[in-house]
Amino acid sequence: METAGRLRAARPHPQARSHREAEHMTVTPPEHGSPVPNPESPVDPAPTPTTPRPTPPNIHVSALIVWLTIFPLVAIVGTVLAPMITDWHPVLRAFVVTLIVVPIAAYWLMPQMFRWYAAIERRRAARHAGKGMP
Numbered sequence: 001m002e003t004a005g006r007l008r009a010a011r012p013h014p015q016a017r018s019h020r021e022a023e024h025m026t027v028t029p030p031e032h033g034s035p036v037p038n039p040e041s042p043v044d045p046a047p048t049p050t051t052p053r054p055t056p057p058n059i060h061v062s063a064l065i066v067w068l069t070i071f072p073l074v075a076i077v078g079t080v081l082a083p084m085i086t087d088w089h090p091v092l093r094a095f096v097v098t099l100i101v102v103p104i105a106a107y108w109l110m111p112q113m114f115r116w117y118a119a120i121e122r123r124r125a126a127r128h129a130g131k132g133m134p
Contacts, residue, residue: 057117065117069109073101 057065077100078093085093 065113066110069105069113070101073105073109077101
């Protein structure tokens with residue numbers, strides 16, 4: 001048992017390499033050529049210079065989009081369910097409302113809201129690019 005412990009401590013980690021070994025390593029082994037694109041895989045086209053790619057929304061815009069999505073849903077669902085859940089404990093009411101609102105917002109409305117925001121930003125960027133503005 002004690003011998004195995006000494007052997008384990010004396011052996012270097014299998015991924016540990018000396019500085020000299022690291023210098024001679026290449027990303028692509030010499031026996032392999034450069035990768036060839038697969039014609040069956042979908043190719044993501046690069047953005048063209050005429051349609052600049054908009055930047056993702058900053059945290060404040062994202063928060064506004066989230067609020068614009070969540071607030072109306074909570075108000076509508078809470079109002080619709082109010083006659084049925086009036087006598088329930090407030091935590092249970094909140095649980096039921098969020099159980100309905102969160103999936104609708106996360107899987108349907110939020111992606112749509114961010115797509116609309118991206119479309120607006122693309123139009124704005126294209127308009128600025130057409131005017132020669134930075």
